[in-house]
Amino acid sequence: MIHNFNAGPSILPKEVFEEASRAILNFNETGLSILEFGHRTPMFESVVSEAMDLVRELMQLDGNKEVMFLHGGASTQFFQVPMNFLSKDKTAAYLDGGVWGSKAIKEAKLFGNVEVVASSKDRNYSYIPTGYTLPDNAAYFHYTTNNTIEGTQMQGIPSSSVPLIADMSSDILSCGMDFNRFSFIYAGAQKNIGAAGVNLVVADKDFLATGNTAIPSMMDYRQHVANGSMLNTPPVFAIYVCLLTLRWLKKIGGIPAIEKINEQKADLLYSTLASLPMFNLPVPAQDRSKMNAVFTMHDPALEKLFLTRCEEEGMVGIKGHRSVGGFRVSMYNAMPLSSVVDITDLIKDFANKHA
Numbered sequence: 001m002i003h004n005f006n007a008g009p010s011i012l013p014k015e016v017f018e019e020a021s022r023a024i025l026n027f028n029e030t031g032l033s034i035l036e037f038g039h040r041t042p043m044f045e046s047v048v049s050e051a052m053d054l055v056r057e058l059m060q061l062d063g064n065k066e067v068m069f070l071h072g073g074a075s076t077q078f079f080q081v082p083m084n085f086l087s088k089d090k091t092a093a094y095l096d097g098g099v100w101g102s103k104a105i106k107e108a109k110l111f112g113n114v115e116v117v118a119s120s121k122d123r124n125y126s127y128i129p130t131g132y133t134l135p136d137n138a139a140y141f142h143y144t145t146n147n148t149i150e151g152t153q154m155q156g157i158p159s160s161s162v163p164l165i166a167d168m169s170s171d172i173l174s175c176g177m178d179f180n181r182f183s184f185i186y187a188g189a190q191k192n193i194g195a196a197g198v199n200l201v202v203a204d205k206d207f208l209a210t211g212n213t214a215i216p217s218m219m220d221y222r223q224h225v226a227n228g229s230m231l232n233t234p235p236v237f238a239i240y241v242c243l244l245t246l247r248w249l250k251k252i253g254g255i256p257a258i259e260k261i262n263e264q265k266a267d268l269l270y271s272t273l274a275s276l277p278m279f280n281l282p283v284p285a286q287d288r289s290k291m292n293a294v295f296t297m298h299d300p301a302l303e304k305l306f307l308t309r310c311e312e313e314g315m316v317g318i319k320g321h322r323s324v325g326g327f328r329v330s331m332y333n334a335m336p337l338s339s340v341v342d343i344t345d346l347i348k349d350f351a352n353k354h355a
């Protein structure tokens with residue numbers, strides 16, 4: 001049996017894979033593949049509208065929010081956001097909490113002034129910066145809710161008088177929060193929502209109305225809203241996989257149910273690692289991510305042995321990002337508790353044998 005701990009693209013529910021493969025051969029009993037199906041058909045339009053409705057329901061969005069499915073991955077949002085909401089005479093506030101956030105900062109500087117309100121770069125982004133103040137004249141405040149590479153996660157929403165914008169690529173739909181407090185949320189789909197190639201965007205209508213207009217149509221959120229995310233050919237299959245995953249999440253009880261399981265998985269893994277002196281957890285307890293657990297070993301020779309042992313036992317995708325080293329175990333929504341039980345058993349067994 002393979003346990004897929006990849007950071008992204010990552011594990012999705014088995015039933016989603018099965019249903020998606022059926023749709024490649026015969027979509028909704030039409031005799032056509034979803035891959036050859038027209039996007040401007042009532043049947044595909046209902047895929048998009050059901051997916052949007054499920055996002056509204058699962059995230060409990062108020063009536064002032066627009067839901068979009070856009071191309072380009074989260075990295076496109078790094079520049080599309082400032083292209084819409086920043087200009088040379090404005091300043092945006094950014095939190096520099098990880099590699100992904102620092103990339104967003106780099107792109108924003110192309111469009112206007114950026115004030116980095118706090119950074120954890122001094123210690124390789126191994127903690128969540130605190131104690132900063134936000135300028136109240138900022139066009140917006142941008143941060144990353146979960147730092148996928150470094151294994152840190154924001155707990156709670158910072159209080160802010162300026163519009164909040166969040167990159168939620170790696171923890172969206174994994175835990176409850178008041179999503180209506182955000183003016184703009186984006187997330188690449190390939191971690192918790194579906195297949196790579198599409199972004200989920202949730203935006204406040206009033207905030208959208210403040211956006212720049214002299215930008216290319218494909219970059220203009222308002223035009224995507226006006227066209228129901230069908231300004232051009234959307235990533236049809238990727239959106240369909242999102243719909244299947246959203247249906248699955250609703251069926252198992254939505255965000256409250258998955259949040260409980262995610263907490264169990266993270267508690268089990270972190271408490272096991274913390275109890276074994278052989279392992280090192282670089283992130284302080286209060287900042288640890290429930291989606292991506294990062295750890296190292298004090299002895300590099302043992303790290304090699306541990307990786308080999310994991311590979312032998314079908315534990316896939318646990319090698320840490322090159323900028324952090326060590327290991328990263330990603331436990332997205334679709335990762336069952338049983339897989340985390342299996343890897344913690346392996347960790348304990350390895351520690352016993354090599355203590």
Ligand SMILES: *Cc1c(COP(=O)(O)O)cnc(C)c1O
Nearest residue numbers: 073074075100148167169170188
């Ligand atoms: C994966 C990831 C990205 C990059 O996503 P792409 O779709 O590859 O552009 C950006 N931000 C975060 C937090 C991520 O986890």
